[in-house]
Amino acid sequence: MNEQEFLANRFEAHRTHLKAVAYRMLGSLGEADDAVQEAWIRLSRTDTSEVENLGGWLTTVVGRVCLDMLRSRTARREDPLEAHLPDPIVSHADRVDPEYEVLVADSVGLALLVVLESLNPAERLAFVLHDMFGVSFDEIAPIVGRSPIAARQLASRARRRVRGAAPVPDPDLTLQRQVVDAFQAAARAGDFGALVAVLDPDVVLRADRGAIPEGGWTEIHGAAAVAGQASTFQRFASAYSTQPALVNGAAGLVNTVEGQPMSVISFAIANGKIVAIDILADPARLRRLHLAVLDA
Structure with a gap:
């Protein structure tokens, strides 16, 4: 050598x-x-x-x-x-892929990375x-x-x-998944009260859809406003296939249409409530991500 x-x-x-x-x-x-x-x-x-x-x-x-x-x-x-979401690290719902373990250690979730930005x-x-x-x-x-x-x-x-x-997230993945499931169920049912109940009063929703005019940045604050937006999103949910995933080591979702990713959603959960929702729906950036959760 x-x-x-x-x-x-x-x-x-x-x-x-x-x-x-x-x-x-x-x-x-x-x-x-x-x-x-x-x-x-x-x-x-x-x-x-x-x-x-x-x-x-x-x-x-x-x-x-x-x-x-x-x-x-x-x-x-x-x-x-200029506002944009950092790249999410997406893994299977039950485990962080070994190659990403160091990258998402110490609760480096998207909500923290947004603050660092x-x-x-x-x-x-x-x-x-x-x-x-x-x-x-x-x-x-x-x-x-x-x-x-x-x-x-x-x-x-x-x-x-x-x-x-930057919220300090609950480390219990089982609890995180229960909260996300409750959010999904309430959104599907259009149950505004149930949505508000699972959201922290000061929750923030951030959505990055890419470059303007095709996309843009949305930021919404407060449980009532975020619940209303979640109800709006749900109108289009029938076109999506939703898979649970880990996003930067926390409970999240990947929405697809015919196997192609449409959005990656990360939830920050503290004290049993959702304190932040981060949605990456930029088609160009989604194509560049390795979404192992979509692999057969």
């Missing part, structure tokens, strides 16, 4: 961890793969003889790559806070690397071009926003 092959093997040992970092940073599975590949390119061109902790070194490299990608993404948008790039990097992966502020500081104290402040601001906006 030559030196390059040895280095490649060492890199592969860290690939899953690096993709988990990149996914939390970017909310995109494709971009996460790109960031990990860029980290490999940089590693292959670097003299690693003085790198004592390759995993830590690679984590900071991926963080730097993702920060550049986030800044570029923001610069391209006319609206830097609202952070500026430096805040997101400081929060993800420190709070989710234990990287020190001394290591984060040179990535964001600030002092360790300033990097700590970035993470602190991000932490306050996350705590205030």
Whole structure:
């Protein structure tokens, strides 16, 4: 085995961890793969003889790559806070696929990723690397071009926003599925009262249907408004085949027509109530997802 092959093997040992970092940073599975590949390119061109902790070194490299990608993404948008849902990770209803376990660990649901999307790039990097992966502020500081104290402040601001906006979901999948089933039954029956009963008073529904004018973004707040929208959706439900799934490790649904995905729905459930519903119905993005739940 030559030196390059040895280095490649060492890199592969860290690939899953690096993709988990990149996914939390970017909310995109494709971009996460790109960031990990860029980290490999940089590693292959670097003299690693003085790198004592390759995993830590690679984590900071991926963080730097993702920060550049986030800044570029923001610069391209006319609206830097353009709303969109992160890529969901969809698995069979009874288990998370092994290749995705690290990506959805620590309750990294869509609701949390949506909140991370609202952070500026430096805040997101400081929060993800420190709070989710234990990287020190001394290591984060040179990535964001600030002092360790300033990097700590970035993470602190991000932490306050996350705590205030991202629900902490119930970990019991059986309970989650019961709540989702109750929501479905109430929607099918057009039972407005039953819908409201299963929704948190401050529930938020977000739907991403892709680029305007074909699609667009919808955000609805409050139990009564979300229940009304659910009743509207149900008019079209007879055309769909609905399959239970895990979406980022939480109870969810996949709607299909003739085997083709029409939407992926994620539910965040806390204290027995639905606190967030996230719907990805962007045809272009759905085609790019690997929906194992649809495999025979």
